[in-house]
Amino acid sequence: MATVKTKTVWFCKSCGNESPKWMGRCPACGEWNTMVEETVATGKKASVADRVPGAGQKPMPLSEIDSSVENRISLNNDEVDRILGGGLVEGSLVLIGGEPGIGKSTLSLQIPLNCPNLKTLYVTGEESARQVKLRASRIGGDDANCLIYSETLMENIIAEAKSIKPDLMVVDSVQTMFSQNVESSPGSVTQIKETAAMLLRFAKETGVPVILIGHITKEGSIAGPKILEHIVDVVLQFEGDNRGAYRLLRSIKNRFGSTSELAVFEMTGKGLREVSNPSEMLIPMHEEGLSGVAVSAMLDGTRPFLIEVQSLVSTAAYGTPQRSATGFDVRRLNMLLAVLEKRAGFKLSIKDVFLNMAGGLKVSDPACDLAVIAAVLSSNFDFAVPSDVCFAGEIGLSGEIRPVAQTDRRIIEAARLGFKRIFVSSFTALDGLEEQGVKGIEVVKVADVPALCRALFKAD
Numbered sequence: 001m002a003t004v005k006t007k008t009v010w011f012c013k014s015c016g017n018e019s020p021k022w023m024g025r026c027p028a029c030g031e032w033n034t035m036v037e038e039t040v041a042t043g044k045k046a047s048v049a050d051r052v053p054g055a056g057q058k059p060m061p062l063s064e065i066d067s068s069v070e071n072r073i074s075l076n077n078d079e080v081d082r083i084l085g086g087g088l089v090e091g092s093l094v095l096i097g098g099e100p101g102i103g104k105s106t107l108s109l110q111i112p113l114n115c116p117n118l119k120t121l122y123v124t125g126e127e128s129a130r131q132v133k134l135r136a137s138r139i140g141g142d143d144a145n146c147l148i149y150s151e152t153l154m155e156n157i158i159a160e161a162k163s164i165k166p167d168l169m170v171v172d173s174v175q176t177m178f179s180q181n182v183e184s185s186p187g188s189v190t191q192i193k194e195t196a197a198m199l200l201r202f203a204k205e206t207g208v209p210v211i212l213i214g215h216i217t218k219e220g221s222i223a224g225p226k227i228l229e230h231i232v233d234v235v236l237q238f239e240g241d242n243r244g245a246y247r248l249l250r251s252i253k254n255r256f257g258s259t260s261e262l263a264v265f266e267m268t269g270k271g272l273r274e275v276s277n278p279s280e281m282l283i284p285m286h287e288e289g290l291s292g293v294a295v296s297a298m299l300d301g302t303r304p305f306l307i308e309v310q311s312l313v314s315t316a317a318y319g320t321p322q323r324s325a326t327g328f329d330v331r332r333l334n335m336l337l338a339v340l341e342k343r344a345g346f347k348l349s350i351k352d353v354f355l356n357m358a359g360g361l362k363v364s365d366p367a368c369d370l371a372v373i374a375a376v377l378s379s380n381f382d383f384a385v386p387s388d389v390c391f392a393g394e395i396g397l398s399g400e401i402r403p404v405a406q407t408d409r410r411i412i413e414a415a416r417l418g419f420k421r422i423f424v425s426s427f428t429a430l431d432g433l434e435e436q437g438v439k440g441i442e443v444v445k446v447a448d449v450p451a452l453c454r455a456l457f458k459a460d
Contacts, residue, residue, distance in 0.1 A: 010035045011189040016225040029226075038184045070256060073168070073209065076114045079265065079274045080107075083249060084234065085257020088168070091207040092256065093200050095174075095229065096249075097214040097222040098238030103247050104213050106139065106271050107238075108170045111211070113141025120145065121166040125152040125176030139271040152186065154179045154195050158202055166208060171199065173213040175223055192224040196231045229253060244360030246281075247272065250301075260301035279305040279417055282359045288387050292379030295390040296371030297410035297422060298363060304406070304413040306390060308358035309368065311375035316352050327357030328372070329364070336372055336395055343399030344449045346380065367404040369395040370423060373449060374456060385456065388420040399449045403428040408438075415441040423452065 010019045013036055017028035025032050072087030081087050088094070098104045105127075112120035113136060124132055129148045136143050147164065151157055154177050161169055171177065177195040178186040185191070196212070203210045212232065215223040222229060222237075229235050235253040240246055249263040264275040275281060283295055283306050292311045297304065316322070325333045333355055340346045353376060357363050370393035378385050392410045394402040403425040404410075411430070414422050415438050424430075426445035446452045 006039050006183055008037060008039055010037055011225070013189055013224070014226045016189060016193060016227045036189060038188050038190055073118065074115075075111050077111065077274065078276065079249070079263035080111070083236065083251050083257075083261040083263045085254060085261075088209045089233070089256045090209060091203050092209045092233040093196075093203050093212065093231070094209065094234040094236065095212045095214050095222070095232040096236045096238070097216050099216060102238040102240065103265070103267055103272050104238060105172055106135065106267075107249075107265075108172055108211055108213055109135060110139055110141070110271050112146040112168065112170065113139060113143055115168075116142035116145050118145065118167040119147075119164070120168045120170065121147050121149060121161055121164055123149045123151060123157055123169065123171045125150075125171075126173060138269070152176050152178060154198050158198060161202065161208070162206070165206075168209055168211070170211045171213065173215060174199075174228070175215050187223075189225045192228055193231075196228050200231055239362065241360040246275070246278075246359050246361060248300075248361070258302070262300045262303050277305075279307075279413060282307045282361070283417065289384045291382045291384045292375055294371040294374040294378060294385050295387075295419070296363075296365075296368040297390050297392040297414050298365040298367050299404075299406055299410060300365065304409045306414060306417060306419075307361060307363065307368075309371040309375045310356040310358060311372070311379045312352075312354040313348065313376060313379040314352050316350055321348075321350060322352045322354070324353075325355040327360065327362045328355050328368070332369075333372065335397070336369060337376070339395055339397060339399055340373065340376065340449065344453065346377070348376070348380065351380070365404075366394040367392045367410070369393060370401060370452070373452065374423075377453060377456070383457070386421075388418070389423070390414050390419050390421075391423045393423065393425045393446075395449065401425040401427075401446055401448055401452065411441060411443060412438055415439070423455065426451075 010022050012026040012029060013034045014026060014031040015029040017026055022035050026034055070089045072089055074087045075081055096104050112118060112122060129150050132148050149160060174192060174195060175187040178191050179194045179198060182190045182194045199210050217223050233255045237250050237252050239248040239250055245266050247265040247267060251259045251261050253259060264278040265272040266275050294309050295306050296309050297306050323330055323334055337348050337353060341348055370391035373395060374385055374391055392404055392407060394404055396402050407424055407428050408430060411422055419441055421442045421444055423444045423446055426447040430443060444455055446455055
């Protein structure tokens, strides 16, 4: 039997590439300052299971492989089922990432509590069983078929899972797990790679779906090597301000469905509540006649919803004007203000401009440009935009209003919520709205920013 020895090597946190010495730039992926030092074991004889993970299977012709629809497990949560593509696929590995306190552990515990028909093994490496029990009591639900296992050694977890034979396994979190086959601390590059590979092998061999909870770095990416995201089947990421009420669950990768889906939740005292219609919670919640407010018909993935854009324009008190944006790119705000000054003649260079997206959401859809312009002009002239008007259009550097994708879906959503007018680009091709039953909303086409100003000031 070979003697076990240890050596020091350097791993890239981005791609997992191994190097005998430190390098400023990884030769495999080209990233800078990603090399970390770790101690690994060498000369260790691999087990038969490690060397032959697919033992007992033989190559099959592609024509003989069954291509029927994958068996899916409903989680009794419409938002999660939809973002997964219709439910949890048997034998899949799902990774959920997000900032601390955003709701990862809460969601992963709500799933088994809402599915008493599923025998669930909940593995916790960060909390004690008592802490999990306290959270379960606050959330509520049926906990008769949910087993709590406080353990971090992967060999024990796999052995216990094979003995219990659960229908679903949840691991919180992958950064706290470790394997005896690797001589390094939990959370290191090699440990995360090894534990993820062991869980993937378990899921594929037994058909038990596994949900992994992952931490994120200060840059917003999931902690650990990038290969972790390649190993798993689905990557979901929580977004939103943990000081606010709303949470967005976005699909980053999905081998069994679309990555254009978005799930919206509201954090309450009893856990995460599904928001089936986020438009009704993000549109104006105040009296009419207030200036500096406009509604944007935005699209996130394939889901349209309307969001309130708030702006405040005032004279600069200290000589140097301020530009501040919450939930919106401040550099794009500066660009839009420059377009207003250069192309439309509005003198905003000596005024403070503050912008806020209602609900604490972060918006990246360029269709919000038109609503931002409308809100800024409304606050600048203290002119209230009618509450039954919304906007969907992108602003170009020459002041033109450019069409945006899937304008018809935005119009349908606005009409469903009772809006009477929507401003879009004059270059937008709208065919078949009447066939889709869209009634009661007027589509106002404008070509540039001056045309938008004339149409708004002429509005009742």
